[in-house]
Amino acid sequence: MLEQMFLQGKIHAKDRMMAKDMHVRLKEFADNGELEQDEVPKVSTIQRWISQYHKTFLDQATRTALQSNLGEDISEGRLILAVVFFKLSRRTKLNEPPLVYYRFPIIGHTWSFVTDCEKLMLESREKYGETFSLYVLGQVMTVVGKETTHEVLKKDQDFNFNEGFRTLVPFHSVFSHLTSLDKNHKIIRDYVVGKLKYLTSRLQKNIIKAIDLYIGECVEPKVIRDPPKTLSDIIAIPIANIIVGEDCCNYEDILETFKTLTHSVMKIFFVPPILSFIHPWLHKQFVTIPLRFGWNPISNHRKLIISRIKPIIEKRLYDKKRLGDAWIAPLDALQCYLDDPETTPDLDPNNVNYNYIADAIGHFIVAAMATTSDSATQNKQQYWQELYQEAQNINNQYDGNELTSNDIARMVKLDNFVKESLRLSIGVVGLPHKCISKSYYTFANEYQVPSDRIVILNFSDTNNDEELQGPNPTEFNAYRHLERNSPASKLERNFLTFGGGKHACPGRFLAVDGIKVFLHKVILKYDIRTETKGTENIETKKVYFGPLPGPIKGGIVFENRKEIAN
Ligand code: HEM
Numbered sequence: 381m382l383e384q385m386f387l388q389g390k391i392h393a394k395d396r397m398m399a400k401d402m403h404v405r406l407k408e409f410a411d412n413g414e415l416e417q418d419e420v421p422k423v424s425t426i427q428r429w430i431s432q433y434h435k436t437f438l439d440q441a442t443r444t445a446l447q448s449n450l451g452e453d454i455s456e457g458r459l460i461l462a463v464v465f466f467k468l469s470r471r472t473k474l475n476e477p478p479l480v481y482y483r484f485p486i487i488g489h490t491w492s493f494v495t496d497c498e499k500l501m502l503e504s505r506e507k508y509g510e511t512f513s514l515y516v517l518g519q520v521m522t523v524v525g526k527e528t529t530h531e532v533l534k535k536d537q538d539f540n541f542n543e544g545f546r547t548l549v550p551f552h553s554v555f556s557h558l559t560s561l562d563k564n565h566k567i568i569r570d571y572v573v574g575k576l577k578y579l580t581s582r583l584q585k586n587i588i589k590a591i592d593l594y595i596g597e598c599v600e601p602k603v604i605r606d607p608p609k610t611l612s613d614i615i616a617i618p619i620a621n622i623i624v625g626e627d628c629c630n631y632e633d634i635l636e637t638f639k640t641l642t643h644s645v646m647k648i649f650f651v652p653p654i655l656s657f658i659h660p661w662l663h664k665q666f667v668t669i670p671l672r673f674g675w676n677p678i679s680n681h682r683k684l685i686i687s688r689i690k691p692i693i694e695k696r697l698y699d700k701k702r703l704g705d706a707w708i709a710p711l712d713a714l715q716c717y718l719d720d721p722e723t724t725p726d727l728d729p730n731n732v733n734y735n736y737i738a739d740a741i742g743h744f745i746v747a748a749m750a751t752t753s754d755s756a757t758q759n760k761q762q763y764w765q766e767l768y769q770e771a772q773n774i775n776n777q778y779d780g781n782e783l784t785s786n787d788i789a790r791m792v793k794l795d796n797f798v799k800e801s802l803r804l805s806i807g808v809v810g811l812p813h814k815c816i817s818k819s820y821y822t823f824a825n826e827y828q829v830p831s832d833r834i835v836i837l838n839f840s841d842t843n844n845d846e847e848l849q850g851p852n853p854t855e856f857n858a859y860r861h862l863e864r865n866s867p868a869s870k871l872e873r874n875f876l877t878f879g880g881g882k883h884a885c886p887g888r889f890l891a892v893d894g895i896k897v898f899l900h901k902v903i904l905k906y907d908i909r910t911e912t913k914g915t916e917n918i919e920t921k922k923v924y925f926g927p928l929p930g931p932i933k934g935g936i937v938f939e940n941r942k943e944i945a946n
Contacts, residue, residue: 381405381406381409381415382402382406382426382429382430382433383433385397385402385405386430386433398507398508399423399424399426399427399430399478399508400423400507402426402430403420403421403422403423403426406420406421406426407420424509427478427508427509428475428826430478432475474820474828474829474830475822475826475827475828476513476522476827476828476829476830477508477511477512477513477522477827477829478508478509478512478513479512479513479514479515479520480504480507480508480512480513480514482515486518486657487657488514488515488516489514489515489516490515490516490517490657493514493516493926493927494926497807497808497809497924497926497927498808498840498924500514501523501808501809501838501840501841502840504523505525505838505841509525510524510525510526510527510528510825510838510841511523511524511525511527511528511823511825511827517653517656517657517660517663518656518657518658518659518660518663519656519660519834520833521812521833521834521835521836522829522833522834522835522836523809523835523836523837523838524823524835524836524837524838525838525841525842526838526841526842526845526848526873527824527825528823528824528825529837529838529841529842529876529880530873530880530881531823531824532813532835532837533811533813533837533879533880533881533883533884534880534881534882535821535881536881536882536883537816537817538815538816538817538821539813539814539815539816539821539835540813540814540816541811541812541813541879541883542561542883543813543814543816544811544812544813544814544834544835544836545812547660547664547812547814547834548812548834550664550667550668551645551743551746553668553671554645554671554676554677554678555678555739555740555742555743556671556676556739557733557735557736557738557739558736558739558740558742558743559736561743563720563740564740564743564744565883565886567713567716567717567740568713568744568886568887569886570716571713571716572622572713572886572887572889572890573886573889575711576785576889576890576893577785578711579622579711579890580782580783580784580785580788580893581782582618582621582622582626583618583621583622583890583893583894583897584782584783584897584901586617586618586621586629587614587617587618587894587897587898587901588901589617590613590614590615590616590617590618591614591898591901591902591905593613593614593617594610594613594614595610595614595902595906595938597940598906598938598939598940599940600939601937601938601939602937602938602939603911603935603936603937603938604935604936604937604938605911605935607934607935607936612639612749612750613639614898615749615894615898616635616638616639616749617629617635618894619638619745619748619749619894620634620635620638621712622712622713622890623712623713623714623741623744623745623748624685624688624689624712624713624714624741625692625710625711625712625713625714625715626710626712627692627710628688628689628692628714631688633684633688634684634685634688637681637684637685637745638745638749639749640681641678641681641742641745641746641749642745642746642749642750644677644678644681645677645678645742645746647677678739678742681738681742682735682738682739682742685737685738685741685742686734686735686737686738689714689734689737689738689741690734692714693714693718693724693729693732693734693737694729696709696710696715696718697718697724697727697728697729697732698729700727701727713741713744714737714741717736717737717740718732723736723737747885747887748887748890748891760797760856760858761908761909761910763793763797763858764903764908766793767793767794767797767899767903768903768904770791770792770793770794771791771794771900771903771904772904774787774790774791774900775904783897783900785893788893788896788897789867791896791900792862793858793859793862794896794899794900794903795861795867795868795892795896796858796859796860796861796862796868797858797899798868798892798895798896798899799861799866799867799868799875800856800857800858800860800861801856802868802875802877802878802892803843803849803874803875803877804843804856805877805929806839806843806876806877806929807839807924807926807927807928807929808838808839808840808924808927809836809837809838809839809840809927810836810837810839810927810928811836811837811876811879812834812835812836813834813835813836813837814832814833814834814835815829815830815831815832815833815834815835816831817831818831819831837876839876842873842874842876843876845874848873848874849874867892868892868896869888869889869891869892871884902938904941905940905941906938906939906940906941907938907939907940907941907942908936908937908938909936909937910934910935910936910937911934911935911936911937912934912935
């Protein structure tokens, strides 16, 4: 019976049935006495049968297509079709997640993925369950929902984000001198997390400096028309200070690199991925041709970083040799490379691996800049008054002096506001991980994926879930995290913005503190509203660019507060 239902769907798309529909039909047969009740399989069993049968069906179709093509003249179009069929049918004999139905071969789900990813995920999830596969840009990708997301994040022996990301965006070809990403992670973890307490003072000095520079005195209302750009200009100053240090971060050209490097890198990957439809490898080869011929979008940034850090490194090494133990090492990420004997052997200025340090700094910039500025741009006006009161209470206690780590920890309402902004700042799906198991991986739900498969996390499945998020999960509610007493930097099942497991973002503590200090200062100093009267909030999250959140639109008006916070 199942076979008949399946084949009917193949003849007429309108007759196509999902596992759930087949289950209902079989139950009807059982009710009519044509089948025993206990002979009706579960929906999950039917789903597995469909996956298996689909493979056999494709195998046969491929063989038939190839045989008939070999016997006759092989037209190019038919050959490509046969190859695509063959590629799909090679999907091993594993118990793979169901492949979501698509109408057009070669294109697969690419069009819906790009134009309405949210709808594609919702519908596929509803019909196929929380784990399913899509055919996007010439490759099968498996999408996992809320039940399986943390399995992928935690099993770092089986799934790797850097490998997955580089399959889609070959960053490693751009930052070619950065041989160890793990080292970069360790530096940020040890330096930022370990020393955050000591960095707080610098963080706020530089944030105040940046606010004065880019928002300034607003005696008359001042409209910021491009909030993401202004945010990026502001964030560049404290982040540059913490990464390249006090001596280097004031150069205009270095700050410009912090603001623009991410965009320079992304530019080369905006080539339309036409070749991916034949094979993703071909597209990758195509976009990296300029790199192989010596052109690299970050060459100028790399040269500039080296020209600025070189004299500073030489001076530090010289001082260290001269003063010995009496020398006090500056506190910045740059110094971490100088403390590493592999990068700076024998403390010899002539042996320093400058290319490696410059690429590592470039990688930090990409990891830190866009993520932090995008997350700090939420403007939900109804919260401003309450947040202002909390800010004033804290401000009264530190009496206008410097904020300490304890003061930042006491900004509880603001922390919840930031957490909710961060929760909703992620796209529909993301964090592509490559399966690096030896030949395949079996999920706890028994589905299996072959090694090299890209497994991508369905963020909306976690974000839209009432059990995980509480009532109205898709709406911005700054205080949904209050009861759980869970700070914005804490990794949790219902909060995926910083990833999870061993590779979770090591810069999250710095990012959250930076955003909080920035908002605290801004709320105390300015009355803030949207430019267009009547629009309370700038809507940011409902516009997507493929699976990614779209840019924030609309101006924000800043005006000095009439009452002076003291
Ligand atoms: C709101 C701001 C930020 C967001 C949303 C964010 C998000 C993320 C995410 C999702 C990952 C991947 C995690 C995973 O594989 O599970 C990551 C990795 C990373 N982030 Fe962040 N990040 C932010 C700020 C920063 C900052 C400020 C820094 C550095 C100062 C930083 C440094 C890194 C590094 C080095 C990695 C790579 C970790 C690894 O591969 O092991 N991030 N970040």
